[in-house]
Amino acid sequence: MPVQFTVLASGSGGNASLLAAHGFGLLLDAGLGPRKLGLRLHAAGASWNRVHAVLLTHTHADHCRATIFRHLLRRSIPLYCHAQHHDELCQFGPIFGMLREQGLVCGYESGKSLHLAPGFVCRPLPLRHDSTATFGFRFEIADGLFGDQLALAYAADLGTWDLDLAEALADVDLLALEFNHDVDLEQDSGRLPSLIERVLGDDGHLSNQHAAALLEEILRRSSCGRLRHLVQLHLSRDCNRPLLAAQAARALLAGLAPHVAVHTARQHEPSPTFALGCTHNGLTPSARRAVQRMRSGLSSIHVQPLLPGMEEFIAEARHREPL
Template sequence: MALGFTVLASGSKGNASLVRVDGAGILIDSGLGPRSLSRRLEAVGAECGSLRAVILTHTHGDHANDLTLRWMARHGIPLHCHPGHLDEAGHRPGFRELAGAGLIRTFDDRPFLVAPGLWAEPFELTHSGPTFGFRLEGREGRKGRPSRIGYLTDTGCWCDRVADALADVDLLGVEFNHDEQMQRCSGRSPALIWRNLGDRGHLSNAQGAGLLSAVLDRSAPGTLRHVVLLHLSDDCNRPALAVEVARDALMRSDRRATVLAASQAVPLDPLLVRPARRPRAAVPVGFPWES
């Protein structure tokens, strides 16, 4: 089953990505206001009426806009979140209204069904507060290889467990937040600089490239065909620089893939995600059809 993927917005002012499966839209994060979200969806040929669910990475306001959460409650759109998210932000009006409407769906560390044919497996990241990345798989029936998307942003570090969770994906969305030297020379407060550079901050270009290399080492040749760079800093990064660092990582691994930098200002052109034709057996990750 082919999946559609686009980033509607990515950055400190608001984050939302769209996965499309059989005409249904699934958002990863809802960090845009309702009007901005509607405009961005229209720009990529989708509409609010097609949304079936939202998956939440973490509760920061640039990933969970309270007005949009309240809009979701009015329109019957469920929110998939971790119990830790509710512990942290369950008092906010948007979360309260979703809970009152019976639209909160909680996940743990096991794969869960988001929409017919689309499963998500969460994995925990290191940030300020409970934060998760996702491996999404779209499959029709029990035969054939699923289309796979890996999505990771807002983490200050990564480990082998994270790279393992992203093995053999067809599209990887990965944080390339800042150039470390630009961050250090940014003129920001020392506290903010050290927070961003710390293990609970954001991945630098070099760290993102290291994770990309680790994922490639765990993946069959030709499997990963799209790399989307996420959450680029306006002040401490440049898209061309981030793309160059990612392409260098691909070159060192002797792999080829399209590399695109997501933007805060305009949506990414939609991508069609299909499985590679002759991949190696994928790393088991516990999805129902792999048992």
């Protein structure tokens, strides 16, 4: 079964995505209530029964709703978060403490690989944002019997980036990356100057232009043709337009990687489900190479000639009456 990724919601009104592989479903952020998340899961052809863990990027309300905790407790779904998130999550009420008492709160550390399920590894990546301990993630997932390693990366809610982050996001099959705002629309928005300064600052959000620059650096550090899908995340409702975000990405990709498909995630409806792993003729690249090797091996097999007189014996046997 291919690895599947779906953005259930993306924007300041709430964020959540579903990553599924090897029968394990991971909900990345829970910025909607459990009922609305259930509806989004259903619209994406899934359900809460396919969610086996929740992984938090940070504790802002558009990424983690307090109402989700009781639902996780009732379903015994573990919550993965950073140790620095605990104080913030405790302010949501006593239910977080109940999750901890039941052993349903699991931790992750910056840069340290987290094994979520067999063949399903996550590496947390620290991001600059005005929230306690904000992270993106790189996922590496074993795919099939032929040694393929699929990779996905998720990075939203970051105000700036460096070369270390670009390196960590390189060589992935799918990149989900924040394209939050258009700088001109942000500056002319009429918002409070303090809010504009926050959004444009190093601890705010990536503009379309800054995201495109990060994408360029990622591509320069990636194997040619590796990236297949770019999913644009966390567009501002007031200070961006899907067309502007897509144009910024496609202008960059036209010269470096025109094969990359661009999708802009929305706030009020799920994205398409991106299936990774089964590509051409239902085979992964490694599987195709293995089949080609077998075919070339078969074509080079030398058959031993038959002994003298055996051709006549075989022909006679084929026409012999059955007993």
